[in-house]
Amino acid sequence: MSLPRRYLPSIPALLAFEAVARLGSATQAAAELSLTQSAVSRQLKLLEDQLGVALLARKGRGLVVTPQGERYVRTVRTTLQRLAQAGVAAQTGPEIGALNLAILPAFGMHWLAPRLRDFARTHPEVTVNLSTRLAPFDFRGSQFDAAIHFGREDWPGVGYLPLLPETVVPVCAPSLIATPLTDPQEILQFDLLHLDTRPRGWARWLRAVGQDSDPPPGMMFDQFSTMAQAAIHGLGIALLPTFFADPYLANGQLVLAATQSAQSIGSYYLVWPADRPCPPALEAFRDWLALQRTAAHAGDDHV
Missing domain, CATH: 3.40.190.10 (Periplasmic binding protein-like II)
Incomplete structure (x- = not known):
């Protein structure tokens, strides 16, 4: 893949912008990044010059994100997080990594979360990242590896592991x-x-x-x-x-x-995109959940 270099800022510039956007201050960002304030300001100017867009505006003694900057910083944060996760995966090997799971709030808090300690104990090589989603979504446009679904088997393009009614x-x-x-x-x-x-x-x-x-x-x-x-x-x-x-x-x-x-009339399922290879972290989590389902069906979850 070949992209124009003018659209690919340096990592230091992106880190400086993300920190200033979050903290509202170049001084605080400099302290967090162990840089001088002038170094942070220089990175911000390089970034804005490179993109040709004003990302920050001064307000009183602080800095606020412009509308263009607000849109850009969301993508920057996601990209930096993915790069960090890729770095961890590269260091620890292809069989170890993160599992990004979309959950329903009640099920995630009251059924899944109390059991996750067991998964962490038996699979210390996998980091489970949880985010809330209330409705089905397109896996192709997300960072999620799998999701918890309630209802029927009506989510298109996914595989299903029934959990419990x-x-x-x-x-x-x-x-x-x-x-x-x-x-x-x-x-x-x-x-x-x-x-x-x-x-x-x-x-x-x-x-x-x-x-x-x-x-x-x-x-x-x-x-x-x-x-x-x-x-x-x-x-x-x-x-x-x-x-x-x-x-x-x-x-x-x-x-x-x-x-x-x-x-x-509904049940809970683990679902995952059917058109992708199953990553090792998801395979381990799916096998573990199948054991939890067996325990639940044995009467673990009834009043």
Whole structure:
């Protein structure tokens, strides 16, 4: 690949620009990079002259990023991170490296994260980097090696490892309901909390326990974590996955609102691009997750 050299700045210039953009000060950037302030300023001028674009502007005694600089610095940070990761991989060998994984917040925090210590212990050669993504995306335009997906096998162009179905339970603050309701119809007398990615969650739960009533509208949340906090503060009854509800039930912040639970129509999967060779780090992680799935199916995640 041949690119015009005028579009390929030096690494010192990019490091100086990234640090100034983040810190808003050439003096602070110089201290972080162990350079003089004049050296940092010189690198910034070389970079702007080379690109022919003003990347920074002075504001009072500090520096702010221009709109052009804001767009550029995002790419610079990603590029520098990838170069650093490539350097680590080159030093440690092709069989060792990083795994960039896109996760769903609740599943990542409450199911995956507690288990990652075991993966780190058994696979110290792999570094797992986690970032949140709430919906399917195109792997070709991302840095991710794999992702956690909820729903059905409807993500095009990927391979699937089923992890576990989502089993949900209705929970609320102890002050709202003293003992679990035995008649699920009674739950309609309380405010119900809804998740925008599970708009039919309560309707499916009611039908699963033999009730044909439609649930009333209620407060809507975009994540289980905020909905759980609303339930803790007595704002209504939340429908939470068992792996998410367990810690709150164990410490008494939440209690079961009804004796019934129901399995939702969705499951969790590990997915990865089917048109790429599987890197060793992903292969190790996938094999390890398969063992975790076996433990979960044995009853590890039920209330």
